[in-house]
Amino acid sequence: MEKEEILKKALSGDIRSFQTLFAEFQHPLKSYLYRLLTDRNDVDDLTHDTFIRAFDKISTFQQESSLKTWVFKIATNLAYDHLRKLKRWPADAQDQGARLAIGTPDIQQSFRIVHQTSGAGAYDMKEHIDFCFTCISKTLPIENQVALILKDVYDFPVKDICLILEKTEGVIKHLLHHSRDTMTDIFDHRCALINKNGICDQCSQLNGIFNPKQNQQEQRMKLELVKESGKFDRAALFALRTTLIKAIDPLHSPGTDLQDIIMRCTRTAIADVGDFFEPANSHAK
Structure with missing residues (x-):
C-alpha cells in the first residue's frame, strides 16, 4: 500500500495504519527522548503517551509538516512538561x-x-x-x-x-x-x-x-x-x-x-x- 494511502487511513482513525507510520520513526523518537530525559522508564512512558496523544489528535494534523515532525512536537511538549519540574x-x-x-x-x-x-x-x-x-x-x-x-x-x-x-x-x-x-x-x-x-x-x-x-x-x-x-x-x-x-x-x-x-x-x-x-x-x- 502506498504511504499516502496509509496516511489517509490513519487520518480517518485507523489505528493500524497509524501504528505503521509511527513505527517508521519510533527508534529515533525514543533515542531523542532518552537524550532529553536520561531515564529509560520515562522514555517508555512518554513514547506511549506520545502515541496515544498523537492518535487521539490525528484529525487535527493539517500536513503542514511531515507526520514525524508533528509527532516529535507532541513528544517534545510532553518531555518539556516533565523536565521543567526538574533542575538543570x-x-x-x-x-x-x-x-x-x-x-x-x-x-x-x-x-x-x-x-x-x-x-x-x-x-x-x-x-x-x-x-x-x-x-x-x-x-x-x-x-x-x-x-x-x-x-x-x-x-x-x-x-x-x-x-x-x-x-x-x-x-x-x-x-x-x-x-x-x-x-x-x-x-x-x-x-x-x-x-x-x-x-x-x-x-x-x-x-x-x-x-x-x-x-x-x-x-x-x-x-x-x-x-x-x-x-x-x-x-x-x-x-x-x-x-x-x-x-x-x-x-x-x-x-x-x-x-x-x-x-x-x-x-x-x-x-x-x-x-x-x-x-x-x-x-x-
Missing part, C-alpha cells in the same frame, strides 16, 4: 557521579556485574563521548537543549524546529548559536581528549577499568576528535563530536546497558532521582 544539571554532574561511585562499593559492583553479564555491557570510548554530550547538554535551558539536539544530532531543518518549539527562525538560530557556544565552552574547560588542561579524562579512565588490556593512548588516537584537537578549531571540534554522536543510538549499542547504569548513578548523585537501586528497565528492544 550542573557542568560537574559527571564528577559528582564519579565521586558517588568511588565512594559506594555496591555501585561499583553493579557496574562490574552489568559489564560482565549484559550483552550490552561493553565499554567503548565513543559511546562515553555520547554520554558526556548528553550530560553537558542538560546544563542548557530546555528549549536550547531541544533545538540543539534536533538540529545537530537528528538533522531536523530549522523550519521544522520552528514548528516544534513554536518559535521564529531568528529565535531558533539564536538558541542554536548560544547552545553551541555554551557547550563548546564547557568542553574546552573539561575535556582532556581535546585539551591537555581539561579536568575530565573519564573516557580514558573508564576504558582502562573495563578494558584493562587495551593501550589507552592507542584507543584515544583512533578517534578523529583527538586527531584534530591539536588544531583546536572550536567549531570543527564541536562538529566532529556531533558527527560521532549521530552514529550512536544510546538505546541500541554494544554498551548501552553500562552507559545507562552510569547515567543512573549520575542522576542519583545530583539528586535528579531517588534511590540508585530502584529497578530500571533492562536493555531496550
